[in-house]
Amino acid sequence: MKTSTYLAIALAQDADIFIFDEPTWGLDPLRRDEVLDMISTLSESGKTVLYTSHIIPEVEKIADVFSIMYKGVILYTGEMKGxxxxxxxxxxxxxxxxxxxxxxxxxxxxxxxxxxxxxxxxxxxxxxxxxxxxxxxxxxxxxxxxxxxxxxxx
Incomplete structure (x- = not known):
């Protein structure tokens, strides 16, 4: 419930940049898909979204550009497509x-x-x-x- 509350507060804002750190933590699979769809909609509407997660299928689903960080160092940054x-x-x-x-x-x-x-x-x-x-x-x-x-x- 805490995760859902935090997401509701964040998504209610009319910001240009949204930063999400493991936003689907603790959510059931159906709610997780809804959240990912909402976050994708933000990006599609021209908002900038910084999304961090260890759940690679989530990143694949919503990212256009991704970075891989290991021990505080960015090892790679590039486009998901192709x-x-x-x-x-x-x-x-x-x-x-x-x-x-x-x-x-x-x-x-x-x-x-x-x-x-x-x-x-x-x-x-x-x-x-x-x-x-x-x-x-x-x-x-x-x-x-x-x-x-x-x-x-x-």
């Missing part, structure tokens, strides 16, 4: 010899090496590696690779 077109994410056999510094992020994960890049030459090189598999880049896979790779990509 993320899969701009970046390639490959899984390689763990023992593949590469220079991790050639890529946006490189992370050892279970028994594979995950490589994220937006460099067309590197993408072509990754395609040629035996056993490489290209994966879909969505915000969750992008976030996980950037944060675990912990490399600045501004």
């Amino acid at each position: 993320l899969d077109d701009r970046f390639a994410l490959y899984s390689l056999p763990l023992k593949t010899a590469i220079d991790k510094n050639d890529f946006t992020a490189a992370v050892k994960e279970a028994n594979v090496l995950k490589i994220l890049t937006d460099n067309p030459k590197e993408i072509a090189r990754l395609k040629e590696i035996a056993g490489s598999t290209r994966e879909k880049v969505n915000l969750e896979s992008f976030f996980g690779t950037i944060v675990r790779g912990n490399k600045h990509v501004l």
Whole structure:
């Protein structure tokens, strides 16, 4: 109920900028969807919305531009649209010899090496590696690779 009250007060304002920090915390799924729709409407009406959340599907649903922050440092800022077109994410056999510094992020994960890049030459090189598999880049896979790779990509 506290979350709903805070949201009602915030949304009743005629401000140019709205800042929401985990605004759906404690809400049931139906109420959460209603809140996300209301926040999206603010943005569509020309208001500026700063939205922070650890719930990646919420961010994917409402964000046009997003930033990834880790330990107080912004690791990436960019548009949500076309993320899969701009970046390639490959899984390689763990023992593949590469220079991790050639890529946006490189992370050892279970028994594979995950490589994220937006460099067309590197993408072509990754395609040629035996056993490489290209994966879909969505915000969750992008976030996980950037944060675990912990490399600045501004």
